[in-house]
Amino acid sequence: MSRWTPDPSFYPSPRDAARAPAEKLAYVAAFDRSAARPDAIAVLDTDPASPGYGRVVGWTDLPHTGDELHHFGWNACSSALCPTAPHPHVERRYLIVPGLRSSRVHVYDTQPDPRAPRLVKVIGPEELARRAGYSRPHTVHCGPDGIYLSALGGADGAEGPGGIAILDHTSFDVRRAWEADRGPQFLAYDFWWHYNHDVLVTSEWGTPSMIEDGIVGELLLGRKYGHAIHFWDLARRRHVQRVDLGDAYQMPLELRPAHDPTKTYGFVGVVISVEDLSASIWLWHRDGDAWAVTKVIDIPAEPADPADLPDLLKPFGAVPPLVTDIDLSVDDKHLYVSCWGTGELRQYDVSDPFHPVQTGSVRLGGIVRRTPHPGFPDEPLAGGPQMVEISRDGRRVYVSNSLYGSWDDQFYPDGVGAWLAKLDVDPDAGGLTPDPRFFPRGDEFRGLRVHQTRLQGGDASSDSYCFP
């Protein structure tokens, strides 16, 4: 279905996107850890003027069980305006929803009723394997020439290499593996690009056997999880450079390039250093003709009584911050950092990307602290701020509390629960305030855990722009 005028949620530049009207709905990936019931897409009402504000107002069960929803994304976004292959009359309408454990990819239509997404297609694991040679699909980005989908595992039981599959814009069929030459890259996780510079960046987590039954202590201490990021030629689909952060820095996960298409820097969060359990944020940038990384934020572990710690952490007597997600506002001003272990969401002013300045912090949950939401002080919270999503105007931040089924169970063995908080931001002065009217949790999510949030009409981690 093509339109006569461009989809109103496509913006040529980040500046135009930041002026966009506020989102009225949010889509949340919810999953059943026991795999007894289907996972679901939950729909939240984010319109403060609506009677359903802050509540789950829509719910669509998946057709199968055991998918483990994680990340997902839109079929089309502002990149449709990019001038090499413009197609602005398609609609931002379909959600591409991979099952990280099942390797099934679902396509949901958010029309005609945006509160009741309808299933229109399921791509089986065999199609992903046969056409692209991958399994364990993860990150989805809408590219100008197709839908890009990263995957952690190889096909037919192979551990790897993981990589990126291309899906057809219109039919959603898997076309092929994206890489023409992957060089030394084997581990995969997240990816994004500097589109106008023909640069794609990928990060590393682990292979399926390294993650699916929980984090493996020996592998972590043996420094076997990913610790490098890769730069690629986006036009030629070739590996260009591997940049190693050092093997102490285990698991560089989320990649957040500047939205300004003239810039060539971005941030990557590292979950843990095996030397002191700290977490860190690194900046990638140009250095002459090559790419380089610089550590710009260090977040230390917090000492704790071993009696308060899960078995995995008892020998260390400390809580690692576990930075598992970061997100950059559309104006590239604020970086949000989730410390899922210590239960904190930090806000940094990164106007000077080499010198971030912390401008806000909110405590929620945490392995030891169990900080309650200020609006509900009698409810100690498990889990911590994990997936972060920022509204296009930078004024609202949404955080959910589950990391990944088996890892939740290791770090929060008495149950991680389910909650999703909204924080209000002053985009000029900085600072974060939890919204007491917006805190869906527990039974509202029908016993499922919550992971990524996508905002109606796009958000800070969904769209890329070709015009400064």
Next chain:
Amino acid sequence: MTGATWLALAGLGAFHGLNPAMGWLFAVGRGLQERSRRMLVTSLLPIALGHLASVGLVAALVSATRSVVASTTVAVVGGLLLVGFGLWQLLSRQHFRWAGMRPSNAQLAGWSFLMSSAHGAGLMLLPVLLAEPVAAGGHGGHGGHAGQLSAAPVGALPGLAAAGVHTVAMFGVALAAAVAVYEVLGVGVLRRAWFNVDRLWAGVLVVAGVITVVAAVT
């Protein structure tokens, strides 16, 4: 060629130039990226060249072929081709990507050639080219069969002239649109003003094809 023919060719050139997908948007993007108006203008030159190559190829083929084959056959075949291509454009939505966002001038001309050809830009000129009486040395009842083949290269000339005029108009309008968006309107205007040219474009192809066939058989 008559004044009306030149006008039609120029009009179609303006129509092609106005389409953001035919190149001026790419030029604006490159200009904004480098903060350079010079980059914008110099990007449009290889884009116009690529367009000229695409349109010129079709136009030269048509005029050269007409000088040796019965014009009705050319018109009917060409017209049907046009209708089919227009329908294919209407029904399919292919998004190709080539050479990335930082092409060399040669790659940019290649991009423009592919973009114009994939959109059937040259085909759209068919009814105008076929409405022309066949150039001297062509068929027309007298003259033999031999000798006509040698007329083919000469016969291509009117087609090339037509493509040239068409491309000058295309370049002028594309330049005006690019500069207006770059200097005054800003790319935000795309959100409101970029109506679905592709659909209109496909419709024009179909109509042009029908006109060509009808004109040929009546």
